[in-house]
Amino acid sequence: MSARRRLSVFLIVKNEADRIDDCLASVCGWADQVVVLDSGSTDGTVEIARHRGATVHQTDWPGFSAQRNRALGLVDGEWVLSIDADERLTPALRDEIDAALSNPALDATLIKMPWRTYFCGRPLRFGRYTSPQGKLFRREGARYSTRPVHEQLLLPERRVLNLKSPLDHYSWRSYAHAQEKHLQYAVLLARHKHAQGERGSLAYASVRFFTDFLQQYVFRLGLLDGWRGFLMAVMLGQYAFHKYAALRSMREE
Known part of the structure; x- marks a missing residue:
C-alpha cells in the first residue's frame, strides 16, 4: 500500500450543537482537512466545530445544492467525503476508506457505503434508509445538481466501489x-x-x-x-x- 490520497471532509450545518461533536470526533484527526460551512447557527455549533479543529466558514443559506457546491469549493483534497452532522464514521469504516484510498490501483470515482439509520433507538435493517450512500468521491469535476433537496452528485465519470462497513446515521431527534x-x-x-x-x-x-x-x-x-x-x-x-x-x-x- 502507498500513502493514502489526500482526503477532505465537509459538512453544511445550522444549529447542530447537540450532535455535531460526535460527528466531528469521527473525522477530525483522521481526515487531512475538515471544513464546516455554517449558515447562521446560534446554539454553539460554530464554537464546537472550532474546538474540534475544523475550519469553519459562515454564510447565508441559498439551498442545499448551492450550499454543498459552496462547501465543495472550500476543500482541496483529491477525494472528498460529504457528511451531515447526524452521521458518524465507525472505526471499521475509516479503516476501509484508508485501505481504498491507499490502493495504487484504485479506479473508482465514487465510493458508496451502507447506511445504518437509527429510528426510535434502534437501527433499521431494511427499506429506503438502508440504501448505500455515495458520499465519498473524487473532487475533480464534481458538482451537485440544482434540486432543492435530495440533490444529486454529478461526476464526469462514475465508477463505483462499494464498501462493507456502515455509516451510522441519526437523522431524527424524535x-x-x-x-x-x-x-x-x-x-x-x-x-x-x-x-x-x-x-x-x-x-x-x-x-x-x-x-x-x-x-x-x-x-x-x-x-x-x-x-x-x-x-x-x-x-x-x-x-x-x-x-x-x-x-x-x-x-x-
Missing part, C-alpha cells in the same frame, strides 16, 4: 422531528415541481400514499423491522402524500 423533516422536504420538492410547471392532485397524492407505503413496507421488507418498520412506511407514505398535496395547493397561491 418522532416529531422525523415528521417535521419529511414535511419540510416534501414542500421543498413540491415548490420545485410547481416552478417546473407540474400540477398535482389529491387523487394522485392519495394513490402515492398507498404505493409508497407498500414499496417501503412490503417490497423493501420494512415489515421485518417490526413496529419501527411499519411506522417508517407510514411516514414515507405521508411524505409522498404531502409532496403532491402541497403541489395541488400551490395552484391557488
Whole structure:
C-alpha cells in the first residue's frame, strides 16, 4: 500500500450543537482537512466545530445544492467525503476508506457505503434508509445538481466501489422531528415541481400514499423491522402524500 490520497471532509450545518461533536470526533484527526460551512447557527455549533479543529466558514443559506457546491469549493483534497452532522464514521469504516484510498490501483470515482439509520433507538435493517450512500468521491469535476433537496452528485465519470462497513446515521431527534423533516422536504420538492410547471392532485397524492407505503413496507421488507418498520412506511407514505398535496395547493397561491 502507498500513502493514502489526500482526503477532505465537509459538512453544511445550522444549529447542530447537540450532535455535531460526535460527528466531528469521527473525522477530525483522521481526515487531512475538515471544513464546516455554517449558515447562521446560534446554539454553539460554530464554537464546537472550532474546538474540534475544523475550519469553519459562515454564510447565508441559498439551498442545499448551492450550499454543498459552496462547501465543495472550500476543500482541496483529491477525494472528498460529504457528511451531515447526524452521521458518524465507525472505526471499521475509516479503516476501509484508508485501505481504498491507499490502493495504487484504485479506479473508482465514487465510493458508496451502507447506511445504518437509527429510528426510535434502534437501527433499521431494511427499506429506503438502508440504501448505500455515495458520499465519498473524487473532487475533480464534481458538482451537485440544482434540486432543492435530495440533490444529486454529478461526476464526469462514475465508477463505483462499494464498501462493507456502515455509516451510522441519526437523522431524527424524535418522532416529531422525523415528521417535521419529511414535511419540510416534501414542500421543498413540491415548490420545485410547481416552478417546473407540474400540477398535482389529491387523487394522485392519495394513490402515492398507498404505493409508497407498500414499496417501503412490503417490497423493501420494512415489515421485518417490526413496529419501527411499519411506522417508517407510514411516514414515507405521508411524505409522498404531502409532496403532491402541497403541489395541488400551490395552484391557488
